[in-house]
Amino acid sequence: MPSEPTGERLLARRYRLVTHVGRGGMGTVWQAHDEVLGRDVAVKEVILPHGLTDEERAVHHKRTFREARTAARLGHPGVVTVYDVVEEDDRPWIIMELIKARSLDQVIKQDGPLEARRAAEIGRQMLAALHAAHEAGVLHRDVKPSNVLITGTGRMGERAVLTDFGIATASGDATLTQTGLVMGSPAYIAPERARGRLAGPASDLWSLGVTLYAMMNGKSPFERSEPMAALIAVISDEPDPPEKGGRLIPVIEGLLRKNPDQRMGAIEAGALLDDIVRQETIDTQRTMAVEFSMDELPGAQTTIPPAETREPESRDRESPGTKAPGTESPESRGPESHGPESHGARPYAEAYADPYPE
Structure with a gap:
């Protein structure tokens, strides 16, 4: 378990941990203050699985440092910025841009399903961030609503930021994931990854399709009570047609093709999302007769x-x-x-x- 700070702990003689922000399977996030630059930051404390050998622990540390380098080189407004990575208490800590906002998962749970134009706008911002990452040779591998932060208010002022490249991989790097260990969220993972096969950009696009489905219907179509049941559903079950998908249905269906070679690509999906946002805006802003x-x-x-x-x-x-x-x-x-x-x-x-x- 991560160590709780006593008072306000100073990390690496620079980052003062202030308050706990969130906790997930890959780590704990703190709000902290950079004493050198005088700015607030987010600090991710990486949690390593129990029972690891010294060799396995070293592999995980290496993968975490690689993750920080990978995310830091993206430089896209739709990707949370990584500032630094330090090692303390025999584990890595990642220093990131602090974004005070609700996650997309919280938005869905608190506000209910989104209307089509808003979902399409968030979706195309996520797609732009993923496309930039893929162009740089980076895979996210854990795209889901809880890893998307929604900043701003109103339909036209929102910014979607993809965060937690916690299990990201870079093309050309040797794999550091343990054999037989599937990393990611079962209800959002792509079928090829659930089968233990090689992940690619199409795997992130599948997860984007599931996220769009969740935005319109409140949850993933593969959500089950047990993780293994969710993985089986991803592999063998066809998702129920989205009841409230509207104009997003062709995009969702194209991204949720189980064969990655037949899955809709980023360019086609982006064009369809652009059309939805443009058409929905025209329809809702049409001049009334007076x-x-x-x-x-x-x-x-x-x-x-x-x-x-x-x-x-x-x-x-x-x-x-x-x-x-x-x-x-x-x-x-x-x-x-x-x-x-x-x-x-x-x-x-x-x-x-x-x-x-x-």
Whole structure:
């Protein structure tokens, strides 16, 4: 178990641990203060499994330091920034950017399933971060709602940050995972990894698809009471169609193809998510029809009042068939110039055509 700080512990003579933030299978996260640079940071205390030999412990330490180097070189706004890694009490501690925000898992549990546009916006930000990692030769291998932080408020001001590259691997590095040990969350792990096969970028995309499903339906379709049952479901069961998937259904179904060679790629998934966000924004911001006076339109000319509203004396002074110089009879002006229906208020949608027709 991780050691609890007595008061405010000073780590590596620099990082003062202040408060416990969270705990997971791969470690404990603290809020800390960098005494050298005078800024708040997050410190991940790596928890090593019980019963490891000295050799296995050394392998885990090496993998953790590699993880820090891997995450630090990404430099993407959708990936939490790694500042430093130190060793103390015979275990590594990773110093990271402190992001005070709820996880996506907390958002789903507290607020309920997300609407399609918001889910698509979060999904495409996650996809951009994963794509940048894959381009750099880095796999996350544990994409799930609890590893996504949602900052900001409102539908258009949110930022999704992928965190906890706790079991990340870099292409070209020798594998440091124990033989037969499956690392990751069973309900979000890809089928090929559940079978013990080699992971690739498509494995992270599967986990993104499960995360999108969870955003729309509240939980993973492979969630079971026991981890082994979840792994079996991932391998053999087809997920139930998402009840509230809406326009996200084609993306979810494409990412949840069990054969990684047939799974939807990042480019196609990103294009579909972009279309969903754009279309949903247009639909929700469409201009409503309102009453609008023609006299208030730019460049509109003042028209003479209809005959029935004129002074009675003016009609008495005019003989039939005569008109004052420079004037025209209402009948000669056409339908736009007379009658309350034509020159008065009329729907805005009639004055200007809808720029986004169905």
